[in-house]
Amino acid sequence: MKKDTEVNLMHGAGGEVMGELLQTLTAFKNNNAGGIGLESLDDGSTFTVGGKTVILTTDSHVVKPIFFPGGDIGRVAVSGTVNDLSVMGARPIALTCAMIIEEGFPIADLEKIVASMDETLGEVGASIITGDTKVVEKGSLDGIVVNTAGVGVIEEGGFLIRDRNLAVGDKIIVSGTLGDHGLAIVSYREGFDLGDQLKSDVAPLWKMIEAAMKAAGNGNIHAMKDPTRGGFAACINEMARKAGVKVVVREDTVPIRESVASAGSLLGIDPLQVANEGKCVMGVAPEAAERVLAALKSHPYGKNAAVIGEVVEGSGVVMQTRIGGERFIEPPLGDPVPRVC
């Protein structure tokens, strides 16, 4: 395949095509501070301070529209960074907030975004401790973009969780319904009215994940990742590929809201390929699976959690369908919904 000379939208869509661009963007020699580095392409990276493992992560947020059913760019920004720390097992401590704002942006909207970020932080006990503001001329940005970076620590009794350590025998658990965020965004943009059910799941997951880790016991959550751009399909394929294992998913156990499934059918979009902003995917030691599931279900953000499959030897991800067949869940070339986070 001819190498692209220009960046295109698929390069930022969280799927297979993005990998090409990442080769350019991860060509740093100075890419590691003595822990997990840039080369790992995990949800965050690590280094050590005073004997403690510190996790660092960042995301820029360009979601359109900035206010949508179930959330806004501020809640997405804080949740995205909190969740990247949380899926690595780290308590979120301190976040940064850097905004680039287009001239003419309403200050009342800024106030709403700040209030929403603050509320989201409050849910998990994290803080925004430093920030930056740039303003650019009208026409050189459409509205606002928000970058958040975050620092978390692995606490006493906690444990570092990677996205690459699925083990044969693990139960695959998802913390709730899949596809809500992506289909809420695209349906809202298209002007569809699909009832109150169709709204983003955007939420900060630390408290739920903390409870799951405690229930699991040290190390029994083998791998975890949040299924953002490219959705569950991109997430589970990346996890399987990195671990060199196969994942078998049973279709009848995968939680998808009826409204999300309907919107997906209408728009020709697979709910498994679009972003979630308040979900995680885990590979859990089989003996701990029931305890972890119960802990997830006891938290509002995990009430629809389910065991949806397991890890076996081999490669790829297959879905056992309701009618007894089997099909691959392919890694998407890119999320079909642009500007989703």
Added chain:
Amino acid sequence: MKKDTEVNLMHGAGGEVMGELLQTLTAFKNNNAGGIGLESLDDGSTFTVGGKTVILTTDSHVVKPIFFPGGDIGRVAVSGTVNDLSVMGARPIALTCAMIIEEGFPIADLEKIVASMDETLGEVGASIITGDTKVVEKGSLDGIVVNTAGVGVIEEGGFLIRDRNLAVGDKIIVSGTLGDHGLAIVSYREGFDLGDQLKSDVAPLWKMIEAAMKAAGNGNIHAMKDPTRGGFAACINEMARKAGVKVVVREDTVPIRESVASAGSLLGIDPLQVANEGKCVMGVAPEAAERVLAALKSHPYGKNAAVIGEVVEGSGVVMQTRIGGERFIEPPLGDPVPRVC
């Protein structure tokens, strides 16, 4: 004054007007993780891990053009974050890199930016350990923006430095010529040819500052800040105001390149009001000033360092002019050069 309802360019220009917007943007209740928090508006903030003080900072970079005499957006992004950590006395350890890229952006330019960032990191032994990439539709961003966040630590034998602790009797030291970056950018944009001398000073200062701290001895650099947006004038006024002191500067000791002074005259721009990207301003205990000056001068980025004034009781910043008069150095309403970093 009527409160603005929309964001305007002056809100992002690093001067007095920016303060109004910052009231909105710092209205977080969750703003502190047990150290220096958002409310301090210092170059970075702090929290404690394993008994060590960790510094966290962030900047988004929107400089236009992205390649300019003396540097590029990549060197600005790494230097900006490295310097925000360094002026607080922290060794830069780990940085994040989050890029938002416009569809159609040349991949060859991305490669140049990454190589430049990598070279800048290498100068100070820091690393980019995690990142994020978003791509947006053509027309919704002009080219690329780069966010970097950074984490540093106060080392054994080092000491935390704030921007607010100027003390009466302190010598004011600048690490080199003032106004280079801002006037290089604006002259280049305007198409002026003012010779090879007029180029950005953008540089990562940790090694120079580390040497100055060692020469000073524990705590003898009382206050430090990097004079970015709004230049030396904004920087020194903020330092004086936060400490409740007056600063007296002697005009004949302020290092300004002839080419920068010429360009400033031509364009009607005061070199003291535009951004520097490779300079710092210090308040140093008088008994340590000569040692610190010598240490700065021994580093290539500090070879034009100078003692330019001192701290006295009172308020404001005054310049003793060459002809024996005195005038205020006012805090600028905003940097006269937009999109400078």
